[in-house]
Amino acid sequence: MSEFTRKTVSKDIFGRLLRNDGIFVNREAMRPSYMPDILPHREKEISDMASILVPALRGETPSNIFIYGKTGTGKTAVTKYVGKELVKKGEELDRKVNFVYINCEVVDTQYRLLQNISNHFINDWSERIPFTGWPTDEVYSKLRSMIDKNGGVTIIILDEIDKLKGDDALYNLSRINSYLERARVSLVGISNDLKFTEFLDPRVKSSLGEENLIFPPYDASELQDILKQRADIALKHNVLDDDVIPLCSALAAQEHGDARRALDLLRIAAELAEREGSPRVTSRYVRLAQNKIEVDRITEVVRTLPTHSKLILLAILLQEKHDKSTGNIGVITTGEVYDVYKELCKKIRTDVLTQRRVADLISELDMLGIITARVISKGRYGRTREIKLSSSADEILKILKEDELFEDLSKYKIQGQTRLI
DNA sequence: CCTCCACCGGAAGTGGAGGAAT
DNA sequence: ATTCCTCCACTTCCGGTGGAGG
Structure with a gap:
């Protein structure tokens, strides 16, 4: 290999990949974390949740909500969406509405939960409650005073609530309103385990389950709409074969209508196509993607x-x-x-x-x-x-x-x- | 129809780790 | 620091069982 060729090759390895002649326009739009402006086929859930939470805009305490639904049925997306709108409307009407989102899979102990919620109200970095060191009840009373000082209505979302260890935390949180003078708290618990509530302290159970929302799985045609919407944002026009979206939807519908699964399939299929330099995504890539997802899953499971x-x-x-x-x-x-x-x-x-x-x-x-x-x-x-x-x-x-x-x-x-x- | 194999799977108990309470 | 409690991985013990071969 001559000096010249080696240089151009090494110089161009990224250039070639960077040049946007691939399939994606906006890769982020296909990731699970992406929040679209419209959530297709969740209109009912959105309006249900909104009507339960609307008292917050009048300064009253909304009922606590328990949300149940399988993975990829839009629980988190709907909740975050409603929360965002609620805060926006609150600012318009000059009503103080706080919205705290906690993922209990990450924050899984009582201490860290209380610490996390408290820190949500503390902007000054040096004032923040440390990871460890304080007695639990001191964090709890700090949290109460923070919320009370802040006033207004605070809505706390506990995503993956079944991952939380011990139900003391839930018990304490569900009773917090009786210790507040100027502020109100309501809780939204999200879980994909319907049996979760059976093992709960009955007092927590009745308080958390004032309102229940159940998110049904998407069917294949609903999944198609979701995929179409995302594909429009994420991909170039006209790079998908006609049968790609129906195939992704059908495969995901078999897996209890998991929208995340459908999006993963489509995204990975597109990535594989792009990597092979194919100008179009065909159903073959969907099959490959499905295989890759399965192999990755097995690999991860066996390895650990x-x-x-x-x-x-x-x-x-x-x-x-x-x-x-x-x-x-x-x-x-x-x-x-x-x-x-x-x-x-x-x-x-x-x-x-x-x-x-x-x-x-x-x-x-x-x-x-x-x-x-x-x-x-x-x-x-x-x-x-x-x-x-x-x-x-x-x-x-x-x-x-x-x-x-x-x-x-x-x-x-x-x-x-x-x-x- | 009965037997009896090679396991299944429930129940109860042990011991060590880790966290909370005193 | 010490005790207590809860959880988890694992063991011990054992009654239970579908059906091929007698």
Whole structure:
């Protein structure tokens, strides 16, 4: 390679990718965090929520709300949207309305929750409540005085409320109004777990559930509208084949009408097309995207598995390979997996878990969708689980090998018949 | 129709970690 | 600092079971 070519190549690697001859106009519009101006097919939910919260604009306390809906049904988007509008209207009417959004998956303890809400009212950086150090009830009383001093109506959104540890925090928050003189607080809890309220303190339950909103899943045609709207903003005109949006919608509709899933499919399909230099997104890229999402999911799950679950997974993998090479056509059973697993443990000098425990871990792997395990009866030869890998063995092996512990282990060969007949 | 295999899966208990209360 | 409590991973024990082979 001449001096000249090397220079141009290295100089242009980003230039070529940067030149906007791809498919996207505004990539952000396809991300889950993007907030569109219009939320299609959520008009009813928006107006329901608005009518519950409108007392805030008259300085009265709105009812607390509990919102339930599966992932990707627009709970968070609708709530944030209504909140934004409410604050805007409040400024117009000169009514003080505060809107605090907390994601309980990130802020999951009582202390951090109270700390976070309090800091929302403290602009001066040096005045802020530290991550740790204060007694919990002091933070609580600080919060009360902050809210009272601030006045007006404060609406606190607790997203993913089921992730919050302990219900003391909810109990305290739901009673805060009786300690306030000049201000009012109302709570909005969001969850995708309907059973969540069953385990709650009955007092919290009745106070939080003054109003309930249920967000139904989107159906395929509603998903199409959402995708069309986003595609208009995010993509160049006329880069999608006609069947791309219907396909994305149909696939996502099968997954309980998850709009986020639909958007991910479309975005990844477009990204794959762009990366391959294709001028158009075809249904082939949607299929590839779906595959990529699945592989990414499996990769992530397997990578973060605890050691013993990985060992069990490897045991299943080895057994499957062994069966294939010996032409054995029987199904893999719990007992066989357990035997191989024991050997693997011995090899790396790890304690062996009991078969009972291993059975539970196998069920977990099943629930994670890495394997399928269903109970079958082999008559005289007992009752057991039939265990199968649910995705490519090589793919999983590759991920397992990332763990240095499994580097050598994966070469382990099962000696002959592990079980006498 | 009965037996009996090779597990399933519920119940109860242990022990250690981590957080809250005193 | 110490005790208490709660959670979690795991063990022990054991009754239960679908159906091939007798």
